[in-house]
Amino acid sequence: MSSYDESDAFEGASLAARAMAARGAPYLDELNPAQRAAVEALDGPVLMLAGAGTGKTKALTARIVHLLNTGRARPNEILSVTFTNKAAREMKDRVGRLLGQSIEGMPWLGTFHSICVKLLRRHAELVGLKSNFTILDTDDQVRLMKQLIQAAGIDDKRWPARMLAGIIDNWKNRAWTPANLPASEAGAYDGKGPQLYALYQARLKELNAVDFGDLLLHVVTIFQTHDDVLQQYQRWFRYILVDEYQDTNVAQYLWLRLLAGAHKNICCVGDDDQSIYGWRGAEVGNILRFEKDFPGAHVVRLEQNYRSTPHILAAASGVIAGNKGRLGKELWTEAEEGEKVRLIGHWDGEEEARWIGEEIEAMQGGTRGMRPIRRDEVAILVRASHQMRAFEDRFLTIGLPYRVIGGPRFYERMEIRDAMAYFRVVTSPSDDLAFERIVNTPKRGLGDKAQQTIQRIARANGVPLVQGAALAVEQGEIKGKGGTELARLLDGLTRWGRLIGDASVSHVELAEMILDESGYTGMWQNDKTPEAPGRLENLKELVKALEQFENLQGFLEHVSLIMDNESDDTEEKVSIMTLHAAKGLEFPAVFLPGWEDGLFPSQRSMDESGQVGVEEERRLAYVGITRAEEVCTISFAGNRRVFGQWQSALPSRFIDELPEAHVEVLTPPGLYGGGYGAAGMGGVQSSIDARVAEANVYNSPGWKRLQARAGQRPVAQPGEARNTVIDMKAVSSHSVGERVFHQKFGYGAIIGIEGDKLEIDFEKAGTKKVVARFISAADDIPF
């Protein structure tokens, strides 16, 4: 095994020395008793159950400082893992601030993935890789799989590459290699999954590449098969800290358990109530089982909340109490009572957006005795990103500045990935995937056929594609325009490659040269689509980002793991984001729209995971409510356009679970008398009327009656919600028994309604199911 970097040890020692010299421990005095207990229990396993807003990061960073201050470990002997770069950055900043200096000396504070890259580069040869392996992102991954699938003669219509990528990702999350894949998985992907998995891994090895899942999996494999390596790291990492432990998957769990196995100085911080990533492999079980995994573990609960008002906390607690198998926490606060959680129902999604827009504007001036709330203190948290649209539309028309958080990341954009592929080919000419990406971008007249020729020649000679392409040109296998263009590209690649180490050209200039001379910039300049200017702008930003790195390789190395996109504009804007994206954030005012059964909790989640799914959705509700500091407004709409169809739905079952004492029901303006009953005008079935009326009830003082009834419906029966989604278009315009006309089938009577489809008994054509929009009422026909 290679020795540890001298520099790590050196920097570490000097930092530790300075930390020690800082003397005293003011950071301990700032902690509450629970936090302090968590910080001072340095040795042995510790589980810090940190509720939302209870000062978890504060405790975690204080713990690191305390480890240093007491001389337990030097900075480079502490392994401290997070999930996101953002969390890692924040921890570094805060530890640095506590120590009064920057934290260069903590090389092992980072994300699971970045730490695994470091480890894997040191030991790559143990899993058959070279230490300069490339890291593929999801896009590369799928393209590679597509090739394998086609080569295997599988119809990728029925069995899409994305699906296989998802399956393999899941396997990797569970730390299943092709060799130890359980028999239960044999049938995956039409029975060809296991075989393709093995093939895919072999191909990655050939390409000297890994995907994200491999980073963890390979390191776990190394630890499991090379005890000497494992032992060295067990000794080296004297203390381990884990953030967001409830989000760890099996591979990460194994990784941690292996590393902590000897000394068991592991401190896991998390909140089982905020586990919302089960669908991507996170195992809440990891945190629930902690005390069994580490007998004698010290469990500390952080329950004093510094974020929200008592009403908000009580509402959140009331909802989360519906989950079983919790470790159990009760948040409390010393804050003043404040506003109750506000609940409001609307006729449809547009009205909901309109009302929220107006409410935000009213808040700027301060409503009902509340302090004025700035736009950037407001967040709208939605379950699914398609809900954002209504808000964007509305806010654009009223000119309310907003910002959407999440969405496609900078480094995932097409133009950025193309540019990076150019850089990759230039810095490592054997990067076949990158070459494939750029060989015909911009269009060089190198279609499928030319690319196959290149592949064939490269394979026949056992060389990478770039060399294969060179041979193809030499041998005159690619003729005409394509040949000339390819020759020019190859020429450029060699020229740029020579300039890499050249002191007369900075890497930033080189990057610009590559993009210009390859014709890539020109391609977008000539593009007349509206997004072209934005893409050119992004390319400029990419080049600017390069300045912060020493060279192209250094840049590529970092960028493959850093996918975040901090926007630097400072205008006060309302934030719109998904509930998932909101985890870890907080806002004075939070709007939670779309609380309808089927949307939230999401139908899919319930169908696929049943009770477990509902519980995860409930945790999502809990996360949403606990983001709010001062005012939290929950809303639902009776009708909503989903996939172009009007659908009506019941208010979310989570609304039933809000404790009445902490909720104020608002009445939307312009809701006269019958309100939701309006849908019944067309003579709708009574059962539908009843459901719509039930929705209406939330807007009135009669909401309380429903609260009383809520006990009869503590948890939804499977399949219940499915029946509650009713096509409003069908509801408002047709009803069973109605006489109708169809252009092709003539007259008939409706005998059933199913979504947008009507079952009709036609006088001449018999019983048929037809789409509602082809139907008109019989007396509408003008002849």
Add this chain to the structure above:
DNA sequence: TGTACATCGTTTTTT
């Protein structure tokens, strides 16, 4: 190779 039309599948997302 490029463009026009059809078809499909639509939760959540980090690294």
Add this chain to the structure above:
DNA sequence: ACGATGTACA
């Protein structure tokens, strides 16, 4: 509704 993706045809 809508966007991504694939197929048919110029």
